[in-house]
Structure formats: C-alpha cells, structure tokens
Amino acid sequence: MSNLKFSKDHEWLRVEGDSATIGISDYAQEQLGDVVYVELPEIGQKFSAGAQAAVVESVKAASEIYAPVGGEVTEVNNALDDDPALVNSDAIGQGWFFKLKLDNAAELEALMDESSYQEFIAGLE
C-alpha cells in the first residue's frame, strides 16, 4: 500500500505521520520539459489547501505549484537551487519541493491514490 497521493494539479504528497513531502508528478515534469529554476516557499510559511506555494520554471514558461493540503512549511529542498534538473530526473524522489506539517489530515481524503491518478492522466491524453 503506497502512501503516495496525487492532486489534479499534478502535485504528489508522501505522507509520514502529520507531515507530507510535496513535489510534482512525473507526468508534470514531462509536460514542463527541462526545469531551470524552482522558487521555493520559506520555512514557517503557512498555506491553505489550493494556495500557491512555489513556482517551477522550464526553459519555456513559469508554472505555479499549489499546496494540495493546508499546513506549515517545515523544510524545503535547497538542492533544487543548484540542480533544478532533479525535478526532471527524479520527480518523485530527489526532486521534492517542500514539506508541510498538516493542518488537517482529513484533507488528504480529497486526493487521488496512484492508480486513480494514472487513470486521471490517461484521460487527459
């Protein structure tokens, strides 16, 4: 049973206790192309579900990243400052963006599991 969840905006979350690590899906990084810059939130910033939390820039364009659930930022992936291409090479691993301390674990129920997300993106093709 995977603890990986996905949003319709193509973010993923890995939940551990009351904390979630957040990044963008492999589908999203493929759509974006080469990532050249990621603007991360600051530790201590608070977001409600759906609020803009980060920006990811490819050669071509900038895209907003939303907090899939509400919470407070506890950690950001500073490795992306030097190597934003980690988002392309390992979207669901080393390419993570930030960690949130969850406000309300019940918000996770609105998200998709991996197989539902795969079906969702298949429907977008």
Add this chain to the structure above:
Amino acid sequence: MSGTNGPQSEPVNTTALHDKHVALGAKMVPFTGYSMPLNYPAGILAEHLHTRESASLFDVSHMGQISIWGEGAAHALERLVPGDIIGLAPSALRYTQFTNDQGGIRDDLMVTNADGRLMLVVNAACKDADLELLVAGFKGSVDVALHDDKALIALQGPQAVAALARHAPKAENLEFMHAAAMKIAGADAVVTRSGYTGEDGFEISVYAEAANDVWDILLAEPEVSPAGLGARDSLRLEAGLCLYGHDIDEATSPVEAGLLWSIGKRRREEGGFPGEQRILDEIANGPKRRRVGILPEGRAPARENTEILSAAGESVGIVTSGGFGPSTGGPVTMGYVDIAHAKTGTSLGLLVRGKTIPASVVKLPFAAHRYHKN
C-alpha cells in the same frame, strides 16, 4: 501545477514535414495557425546546446516566402521598408522591416536579391497582411506572389557547413548573407547563409514535395539533430535577436529596437519610407526608450511583461523577451527602458512575483555571434 501561458487557437495548417516531426516524437504545439514542433524527445535544453556545439535542423516552413519581380521592384519595396534594397547586390540578402506611418514595425523580414527577383521571408503571423500591403503598394509593372508551395528548412550550428557541403559542395564557400541555387537530394534549392541562432548556418528553400528528401538526407548526417521552436526561441534570445510581436511591434520603431544598423546611409538621407518623420527624428535626436539586454542576478528568469524598475524603484520599462539561456547557464532578458536607464552597466530591478530582482543593462548579444566570416 498550472501553466501561465494561455492556450493558442487550434492550428489549421501543417507543414510538408509534419509527419516527420510526429515520427520523431516531437511535442507538437499550435503556433500562428500551424501545428509545429516545440521540441523533440531530447528537449529544448539539449537541442539548444547541440545547435551551439554541432548542427540542428529546424522546420521553419510556417514562415512566409514571397517573391516580387518586374521593373522597379526594388524601388517599389523601398517605399515600404527603410532598408537599402536598390543597393542590394545580386545574390545578397539583407534584414529590414515593414514600417507603418507612425514609424512602428508591421513586420520584420529578410530580402534576397535572387536572379532578378526579390525573395522575401516574413513572419508567419504577418504573411497575409504583408501580402496585402505589397499588393496594395505595388501598381503596374511589379508582381507579387506568396509561395505557399515552398518549405523552409534551417540548418544551424558550427557543423552545419560540413553537413550541407557533403550534399551541396557550393555551400562551403557561400558567403554570409548571400544566396545561391543548389541541388540537394536531387531537388532545386535556394540556400542562404543566414539564420536566427547567432551561429553559422543556412536556410534552405525548396518546393514542398522535395522537403522530406532534403530533411532526411540532412538529418542522416552525423552532426545533425532536429530542433524545435523552443530551442529556436532560446537561441535567438541569447543572440539578442528580436522576435516579432514581442520585442518589436506596431508601436516600436527600428531605432528604439536597436535596428538602426539595418537602415542604410542613403535611406537615412533620402527618407521615403513609412514613418520616416519619427524614424529620422529618432536618428537625429535619439529615441525616448531603447531595447537593451538585461542580466538578472541569481537564477530566476524574468519573463515577458515583467516590469523593469530603476535603482530608485520607479517603473522605467518592460521586459519583451525573457527566459533561461542554456548556453549562458542563467536567466537572459531583453526589454525596453527609458533612455536615461539604457546605458550599459546601469543598475535596474526586475519585479518578479512581487519581489525585486537586482539586474543590470548589458551589451547584447548574451552569446557571441559566430557567423561565417567571408
């Protein structure tokens, strides 16, 4: 995640090379009414770098190819552009602009003096309007034709000459900004040594039915990989070249845009082109604003329409092209600033998502031009 670029209207046209792009796995996007390759599986970054290191093949058949001919064709064209067309030597080509009565730019174009005809390459989005302008402007003995039956293929990069010369030996000695008729893959082609990347390279005009053969034999050369519109855009931005509809438009004059070099001495003295009042005044007295290169500090790109601030925080201009330069390894930006802030070295700020990024005016291009030296 959501993109900030809105969708474009559905494409209605495809180029002669459409099936090649699809077979190569290109990401096809609508662009000025055409379905065009944004990038191939290698991606924009790799395609850009390959162009600077080796050679890339671009389908630019969406561009308009127009020819004009007949007695007085050069004189007639000079009534629409500030460039010196009468003085264009046989087989030479030159960059110029269609200007409007207010001195703005209706389109920018290349003009080749080919065998008694003037061959124009114009922007895809403007080609119908350009054709109307030419037809309305020319009366009597000058004829105009739009060549929708022709494809245009660009081969760009330091290894372009080696790859092309294996099939068309005349390419080896073709001078920069000159044209020659050549046979490639058995087809008649008009080849110019020119391009839009800042590198040495060629643009190859062939009839659409020959385009696939020409594409295939050039792509089969070991130096050559395909590249899409994404790399074309980042290459031209690093090269400091204007993109119509962004860095130049109906409101910007050639002088503001830093294109004064394209207006010959005789034209500056004689005038006789649309918008001459403003353009000649700006030549004499200087423009109020100027297109400049802007280098942001840090890694965040400043995109088109980003507000440009003075060191004191006042609004002094707007970004017209901005992104990431794969060869420079950082953000690169062009925009218009009030003339008081246009000097190289001037400190500026770029207002990106509510934060001011420090930046400074730099000399264009960001990546040195490496055109063929005659």
